[in-house]
Amino acid sequence: xxxxxxxxxxxxxxxxxxxxxxxxxxxxxxxxxxxxxxxxxxxxxxxxxxxxxxxxxxxxxxxxxxxxxxxxxxxxxxxxxxxxxxxxxxxxxxxxxxxxxxxxxxxxxxxxxxxx
Amino acid sequence: xxxxxxxxxxxxxxxxxxxxxxxxxxxxxxxxxxxxxxxxxxxxxxxxxxxxxxxxxxxxxxxxxxxxxxxxxxxxxxxxxxxxxxxxxxxxxxxxxxxxxxxxxxxxxxxxxx
Numbered sequence: 001x002x003x004x005x006x007x008x009x010x011x012x013x014x015x016x017x018x019x020x021x022x023x024x025x026x027x028x029x030x031x032x033x034x035x036x037x038x039x040x041x042x043x044x045x046x047x048x049x050x051x052x053x054x055x056x057x058x059x060x061x062x063x064x065x066x067x068x069x070x071x072x073x074x075x076x077x078x079x080x081x082x083x084x085x086x087x088x089x090x091x092x093x094x095x096x097x098x099x100x101x102x103x104x105x106x107x108x109x110x111x112x113x114x115x116x
Numbered sequence: 117x118x119x120x121x122x123x124x125x126x127x128x129x130x131x132x133x134x135x136x137x138x139x140x141x142x143x144x145x146x147x148x149x150x151x152x153x154x155x156x157x158x159x160x161x162x163x164x165x166x167x168x169x170x171x172x173x174x175x176x177x178x179x180x181x182x183x184x185x186x187x188x189x190x191x192x193x194x195x196x197x198x199x200x201x202x203x204x205x206x207x208x209x210x211x212x213x214x215x216x217x218x219x220x221x222x223x224x225x226x227x228x229x230x
Contacts (some may be wrong), residue, residue, distance in 0.1 A: 034217060034218070042222070043220045044221075046217055047190060049217060067186045091186075093159055095218070104162050105218055106162075107152075107159045107161075109159040112157060
């Protein structure tokens with residue numbers, strides 16, 4: 001069964017809305033989680049590393065004020081797309097390392113975000 | 117830092133024929149290697165992984181891959197494909213250490229033709 005749960009699976013909203021996406025590790029603790037973005041017909045690009053109890057680490061070119069990450073507990077990380085615009089429409093996927101911080105990582109089922 | 121190259125963006129193959137999806141990587145340190153499959157509008161599912169040990173790795177759904185350190189390759193193979201194998205396949209690499217971020221290739225679309 002799934003070891004990482006991502007919610008919601010699909011969001012359609014108006015431009016200017018802020019959208020929160022949740023990523024939960026099921027029955028194991030994840031002090032680190034990763035957030036990826038995937039454009040149509042392209043690969044996954046790492047956006048940021050979410051660290052429990054500390055600030056997230058963002059990849060070059062990712063706006064940290066646009067994509068707010070909160071890792072408030074050992075099983076939950078959230079990504080908030082603030083004041084979303086059509087260019088933010090994409091497929092967002094989270095992942096968490098296996099138990100004990102080992103590979104491979106387990107991926108959520110992704111969130112399809114569509115901004116009108 | 118690592119990089120992954122998947123030279124084939126699309127691979128059409130007839131049902132029950134064999135297939136090989138190519139993957140080459142670049143890294144200055146020891147690596148872990150993975151193949152993931154993605155069906156439309158879904159997340160990623162791990163097919164197989166190489167962490168250490170035997171260079172021939174068997175995964176789910178009849179897939180296997182061979183780690184070739186000298187050629188820095190990790191090609192994915194299946195002796196007989198099914199229609200249900202039609203999907204996007206991603207090769208990925210990470211440093212051999214916990215919590216390391218994964219770098220993905222650009223993906224190969226496998227199209228199985230009836």
